[in-house]
Amino acid sequence: MKKYLSILMIAVLLMMGTACSSGSGASSTAESKAESSEAAPSEAASSKTSVSGSVTASGSSALYPLAKDAADKFKKLNPDVSITLNAGGSGTGLKQVADDTVDIGNSDVDAASKLTEDKAKGLVDHKVCVVTMAPIVSADVKEKVESLTTEQLIDIFTGKTTNWKEVGGPDEAISLVTRPSTSGTRALFKEFALNGKEEASNKSLETDDSGTLLQTVAQHKGAIGYVALSYLTKEVEGVKTMAIDGVEPTLENTYSGKYKVWGYEHMYTKGEAQGAVKAFIDYMMSEDYGKIMESLGYNAASKMQVER
């Protein structure tokens, strides 16, 4: 009896150990299962030079949905590869890749802005895609206001304009909905839509993620906020995108350079990518995957006609 008890206790201790080491955050591990035979025989046959190994990535929550989709499809082609993804913020991803904790660090911003110089030095940047940020307003505003000029947008977000009727809209107070000041989405929007002007944080509601922001804008009349186009692939009731200077935020307008609020999504590796990591990044940047990328609301970096 006592023997069993001690075995049980050791088992519990071991379980605690593994539970701690697996860490927190949204993670999705997929072991390499032998599913190739029934899942996609043609695809498996086409990739003769099948790679194996493991890939770990963490960082930007804006890039996470895309990376997860790419990982699922990549694993169908290469059943011997296991990919573990984590979201947790760009700062976390960059720190972990610099410390060699993960193979890939996903980030919305340049590594140099979030790491000390000596840490950022060894990292290699892969610009896997481009995200387009769109101002969104509640549907009642869009009925009257088709487009805002950059000046109007700046006045609204800095709190100078407080009622929609001042820009030709309905007589409703403007509710600002924003993201945390360390968010990559916010950084992009500030730089390219607001010409670097700081948002009025003391007049806005802050939301932790773009999904919540979307809901908040949908539920409040006269609300304005901003999200990446990837959140707008399905029609969201009560939310409309707002054009800037007459240009609607669409993938095409970003490709042609007409629409200005966009930025690169980075995948950083420590040193040049190798093996499974390289294969995965190559797959994400391939033309085939570029088409899937667009259906998910991201721009393929290879098709950009303008550069930054």
Place this chain on the structure above:
Amino acid sequence: MKKKETAWRILVMACGLFLILLTLSIGAFLCYRGLGTFTHYGHSVWEFLFSADWKPADDFQGGGQVGAAIFIVGSLSTCFLALLIATPFSLAAAIFMAAISPRLSEKLLQPAVEIFVGIPSVVYGWVGLTVLVPFIQRLFHLPYGYSVLSGAIVLAVMIFPTITSVSADSIRNVPKQYREAAYGLGSTRWQVIRRVLLPAARPGVLTGIILGLSRAFGEALAVAMVIGKRLAFPDGILSPTNNLTSAIASDMGGAAEGGEFNTALWTMALLLLLISFAFILVVRKITSKGVREK
């Protein structure tokens, strides 16, 4: 047999020591990271506690402002308002359970309160977000329902079971002789409760209240969902603001590791730890005083 006993003793002792070590090292780590705001980036404690200019630079040069007063005031106002709401209900429930209807409480109320304790905070937050926030918005004709009041009500519901169960226990633990003596002198039930049970159980009730308060202080998720997270002092209980825990949670992933922003967040975490230490000290003082009186 003897051998086995020693082995178990060592195992138990090791587990205990490990826990103590863990607590100490968390404290030490928080100090190490959190004090950087003052030592490395050269801000004063005064600025951190009493300035409302929150604009830390997200880099390694520093030079931003790290006034966390808005978050501190936000935390304090929601927590004390929550206490104000929860305490009367909790006390009444505790008195009812312990003194008025012990049998009903054993079968129905006690399990209900225990289940209450186990509800995950995200559920409270979500219910608050979908039910309470729109309700407050409509009730007071506000532009949005995110407010100090919403946060306080959510917290009040969360700490209600803590205060209730601790208070009820301490009322039950009042020696039977006190009660019987009071009845013997011809007191009514209300007089017994008010003049004998409550005063005798006071240390326990206070402990419950402070435990509730410290739970409220450390709660991040539920409050973050309903407080609105606006970087401004609240104009009143109906306006949105921000608090320490939500501010840490929303920026910790994005801020550059070791940068001024990140360090300032660690300092806020350290402040939370210190506040909870202070609460624990107060609890210990109250309970030791209670023991001496007995």
